[in-house]
Each structure stands twice: as structure tokens, then as C-alpha cells.
Amino acid sequence: MTFLETVRTAFSAVMSRKMRSALTMLGILIGIASVMLTVGLGQGAQESITSQINKLGSNLIIVNSGANSSLTVSNAGGAANNRTRFTTPLTLNDAAALADKDTCPDILHVAPVSTTTTTAYNGTSSGSTSVVGTTPDWADVTARTVTSGRFFTNVESSAGSLVAVIGQTTADTLFGSGTYVVGRTMTLSGQSFTVIGVLNTVGTTLSGNGDETIVIPAGTYAQRFATTTNMNTVSTILMEAKDKDSLSAAIQEATNTMYVMHNVTPAAPDFTVSSQQALVETVGSLATILTALLSGIAAISLLVGGIGVMNIMLVSVTERIREIGLRKALGARPRIIMLQFLVEASMLGLMGGALGVALGIVAGQILSKAISYPVIISFAATSLALAVSLVIGIVAGVYPAWRAAKLAPIDALRNE
Amino acid sequence: MTAIVEITDVHKTYRTGSITFEALRGITLSVAEGEYVAITGPSGSGKSTLMNILGCLDIPTEGSYLLGGEDVSTMSEKDLALVRNRRIGFVFQQFNLLASMTAQRNVELPLMYAGAPASDRHTLAREALERVGLGERTHHKPGELSGGQQQRACIARALVTNPDIILADEPTGNLDSVSTHEVLRLLHELHDQGRTIVLITHEHEVALEAQRQVQIYDGQLTEGLHV
Numbered sequence: 001m002t003f004l005e006t007v008r009t010a011f012s013a014v015m016s017r018k019m020r021s022a023l024t025m026l027g028i029l030i031g032i033a034s035v036m037l038t039v040g041l042g043q044g045a046q047e048s049i050t051s052q053i054n055k056l057g058s059n060l061i062i063v064n065s066g067a068n069s070s071l072t073v074s075n076a077g078g079a080a081n082n083r084t085r086f087t088t089p090l091t092l093n094d095a096a097a098l099a100d101k102d103t104c105p106d107i108l109h110v111a112p113v114s115t116t117t118t119t120a121y122n123g124t125s126s127g128s129t130s131v132v133g134t135t136p137d138w139a140d141v142t143a144r145t146v147t148s149g150r151f152f153t154n155v156e157s158s159a160g161s162l163v164a165v166i167g168q169t170t171a172d173t174l175f176g177s178g179t180y181v182v183g184r185t186m187t188l189s190g191q192s193f194t195v196i197g198v199l200n201t202v203g204t205t206l207s208g209n210g211d212e213t214i215v216i217p218a219g220t221y222a223q224r225f226a227t228t229t230n231m232n233t234v235s236t237i238l239m240e241a242k243d244k245d246s247l248s249a250a251i252q253e254a255t256n257t258m259y260v261m262h263n264v265t266p267a268a269p270d271f272t273v274s275s276q277q278a279l280v281e282t283v284g285s286l287a288t289i290l291t292a293l294l295s296g297i298a299a300i301s302l303l304v305g306g307i308g309v310m311n312i313m314l315v316s317v318t319e320r321i322r323e324i325g326l327r328k329a330l331g332a333r334p335r336i337i338m339l340q341f342l343v344e345a346s347m348l349g350l351m352g353g354a355l356g357v358a359l360g361i362v363a364g365q366i367l368s369k370a371i372s373y374p375v376i377i378s379f380a381a382t383s384l385a386l387a388v389s390l391v392i393g394i395v396a397g398v399y400p401a402w403r404a405a406k407l408a409p410i411d412a413l414r415n416e
Numbered sequence: 417m418t419a420i421v422e423i424t425d426v427h428k429t430y431r432t433g434s435i436t437f438e439a440l441r442g443i444t445l446s447v448a449e450g451e452y453v454a455i456t457g458p459s460g461s462g463k464s465t466l467m468n469i470l471g472c473l474d475i476p477t478e479g480s481y482l483l484g485g486e487d488v489s490t491m492s493e494k495d496l497a498l499v500r501n502r503r504i505g506f507v508f509q510q511f512n513l514l515a516s517m518t519a520q521r522n523v524e525l526p527l528m529y530a531g532a533p534a535s536d537r538h539t540l541a542r543e544a545l546e547r548v549g550l551g552e553r554t555h556h557k558p559g560e561l562s563g564g565q566q567q568r569a570c571i572a573r574a575l576v577t578n579p580d581i582i583l584a585d586e587p588t589g590n591l592d593s594v595s596t597h598e599v600l601r602l603l604h605e606l607h608d609q610g611r612t613i614v615l616i617t618h619e620h621e622v623a624l625e626a627q628r629q630v631q632i633y634d635g636q637l638t639e640g641l642h643v
Contacts, residue, residue, distance in 0.1 A: 001528050016516045326512045329473060330573075331501020331529040333494050409473045413512075414464075 032356025042291025133221020325412025349393020505574025564595030
């Protein structure tokens, strides 16, 4: 008896008890489908996080003023004792030092950034937007491009020209969608600015809506929007490392430079250097842990499904004692009987698994439409799900198959 | 004539806990090639036990059993399976056809376990079914056949491997008189063609169909038919 014939025999046995087989498969089906969905959601989350990184600009490093540790500490006395460390604000000098290729060879671009929120006007149209004062390097650091017009130059930046590059949403709000806005003027903080470029569309990133923004030269920002007396002050310095591998070196160089610039020790820093990538990786690993946890819970239903297969196979062996006896009388060796029942059990597992994969894919499509969030079901996950369902079937079948193989032919035939 | 079956002083003892039951108490039986032997006996006489040992479904506690010159009394289940497949054709009272398969597939089953290629199986099974007069019904399932036809399919399955011996256990027990007659005539024809047949029955009229009768009573054999 060839293996193919055993498979055919098992298949016809499964098919001759359709309702029972279907119910047995249901356990595996639900388990596989829920694991696939959970993993699909997890992979979707990973994917969207990765695309967020790309939107932020690759290998982005951020310097903020103030140390992480300067938080409010309440003491036991009850009276609020706000131990706030004196912090030196970041300045354009810091940015210039970080841009020094001798001390910071791994830092490619440096963009000092100051931000505020204000309302922009064009006649009666107005829109609340964020205003970013920065240098031309900003576009490189944040991986932004202009879709029409141009970005401002270093000359315009230091001269404090009244020019602005605006996001697509802001352009639509102020001038109406579909309008060519380069060369038009708008009013910001009582000053008339000429729009010289429109930024590419990026949608919402981890740092807010990237399309609802106005980018103006740092010099202009210092003159028109600076709140402190020191016009050199900036809120953040953004940097781009040369590549992914030099990211940690670049962070180290930036940190060392800042120690020197601010004359502080590592024990008491007054600034924070962080990378978005590190943050995103943390979020990503959290998503992985969550996925693993949820898959684990879903896998319990697979276990229950496997027990269902085992149970039904035991019932089947008992019911088919005569059939087993007859097959033995006709010359089936114990091994062949064992194989027949093993194949039957693994077929229940595999068919349930295949239907579960199909359900997982369909449900994934529907779910990703419904919650507008990607659900990614990979080929690897699909193959793994099928393999797992097959293994469950085999494991669940071992004991019943062994029982069938062990039956003495006379006992099996006597049963009437 | 050479003996196909040679059973010498066979004992079979069943033990259930502390209770022992001697089902066969020193059976000696020889069946020659081409012989048609009927074994009769009331229920509880050891008839079924003898049938199981003859069919290599069980092994004796004591004594020897040579089947076609091969000692089968001490074989493992794996080897016995092979002997059953090659040397014995079973005909059961309950037919024991698999309900989900056609007559053709049922008859092919022993050939499948023998490892015969598919084309040979089809031809041999078809021939066997034609031999028993079911050539028109090869693709019917057992449920679509009458009792007599089912038993003839069962005989076809016993014939298909060309075994040394056909072992028929109460083959007419579940049949009406017309079908009984049909089946007995078929066995008779097979005997006439040189088949060795051992028939086990409790009906005297059926036993008289055979060439030779032996009777089992309390686990011991006697030649002839005692009423």
C-alpha cells in the first residue's frame, strides 16, 4: 500500500463523516485564523512604524535643552519642592559647533529648529499652523522636498528674508486647493511673507501633521518670533547621521560637543541627545511583545482544537473497530493501520489549518479596511500556520493511531 | 495430496485474571490441498477459536500449525498479517465489506495491502467479481447490493489474492434460502476448480455440502457429522 493510497483512504474516511470532520476542523480553523490575524496586525504595526521612521528622516538625532532627570521630585515633608535644574538654552552656536566636521565627522547635516504656533492669514482665509524657523539643512535632515518653487537659501536665512516654504494643507487652507501658491503672499504675525515653495505631502508623523506647517528662515524667526532676549536661542537642534551604522557614533560626538559647549559634566548634563530611531525601535519591540502575547493566547485555542482532533480520532477508532479488524484480516500490518489513522488526523489538522489561513486572509482584508490600519499576512506566517496545523494533527493522532494499530484482529472482528 | 493445513495437538487457553478457560484441548486436523471441509459445532464448543487460529488471527497456546508448510504458530503479528494476506481468503457471516467503497474497491483491498500496482488490482478485482457473477455491479456500494450479492462480493475478495485456503465462517448465517443456495453453489464450483475450502457452520444441511465433516465439541474434534 503506497503512501498515496493511504492518503486517499484517509481522505475518503474524512469525507464520509462530513459534519463531524467539519466540526473537528473548526477548532483548528478558529485557532489558526486568530493567530494569523494577531500576527498580521502585529506585522502591520511594525510596517507602519517603519514608514514613520522614513517620514521623520532617516538617522535623525535630536538635541533638546534640559536633562531628562530634571523632573519634579516631591519630598516627604509635603511641601512642594520643585528641584528644577537651571538649564542653558540651545543656541545657534551649538548648532554651528555640531556642524563642525572635525569634531563631529559622523554628523551629515545640522538644522537648528525653533517652533511656535500661530495663525496665518490670506485676506479672509486663515489657518492655525506651526511655524518652524530653521536653516536650509532642515529639508535634508527631515527628508522633506519641495514639490513646487524652492527652499530658502543660507543667505536668505541669515539675512532674515520674509520668505516661507509651506505645507500642502496650509497652502490649501490659505489659498484654496489646486491653486499655484508660489509667489503669493500671506500674513504671519503682522508681517507679509512671500511663499517661495510648497513641501511634499507626508501626512501625520510621530511629530504631528507634517503638512500643516510653515517653514521660515532661522534669522527671520529670531527677529519676528523669538520670545527670549537672546536672538540666537533655538528650541531644538536636529541632525542627520551619515548612515545607520554611524548613528551611535554621531550621538556620541554630539553629546561630547554639547558637554564642551555648555561646559557641563556627564554627571549633570543640561541637554538631552536622543534619536527617533531608538524611540521607534522601542515602540517596535513593544509591538512585538504584544503580538507574541496575543498570539500566545490565540495559540491556546489551537491547543483546544488539537484536543478536539484527538478526541474525535479516539471515537473514530472505537467506532471502526470492525473496519480495523477487517483490514488486519486482509493483511494490513500494524504499521499500515497506524499510518492510516495518523494521516487521517493530520488531514483533519491540515484541512482545518488551510481553511483557517483562508479565513485569516479574508478577515485580515476586511479588518484592515474597517480600521484603516494595515494587516500584513506574510507568506512565511502562512506556511508556518500550515506546518503548525499539520503538526497538531499528527501529535493529536499518535495515541489514537497507536490504539488502532495495537488492536488484536480477533477482538476487532468479534465486536458485533 | 499435500496437506495445506496441518494442526497438531493445538491447545488454546484464555486467562482472565485468575480464571483460566481451555477453549481448545488438543486439536489435530489436517486439510489436504483441494479439500472441502466443514467444521461444525454448537456455540461455546471452541469453533470460533479454531477458526481464529486457522485464519492466523490468533496463535495457539500450545501445539503447532503448519500452513502451506510454514510454521505460523509462533509468528509475530506483522508476519501473520503477511500470511493472512497471501495464504488466506476470508468469507465472513457479516460480509465485512466497507460501506463507503464500491464492490470493486472492496475487492481490491487485499491486493492493496499486498502492494500490487493499480492496473493489476483493477484487472484482478474485475475478474474476481465476474467470476462470482457480479461483473455488472462492480461500481455499486455494499448498501446497493442484496445480501447474496454482498456475500458473493466477499467471496470475490477472498479469491482475488489466489490464496491457499478459503476460510468461510458461517457464510450463509445472514442469508435467506435463495441466497444461501446461491452462495453454497458458488463454493461448490470453487471446490470443483480445485480450491481448498474450510467452512465453519452450525447448520447440518450446510455442512453436508462439504466433502468431509468434522465436529468440534468441548474443544476437541471428532471426524464425521454427529447429530
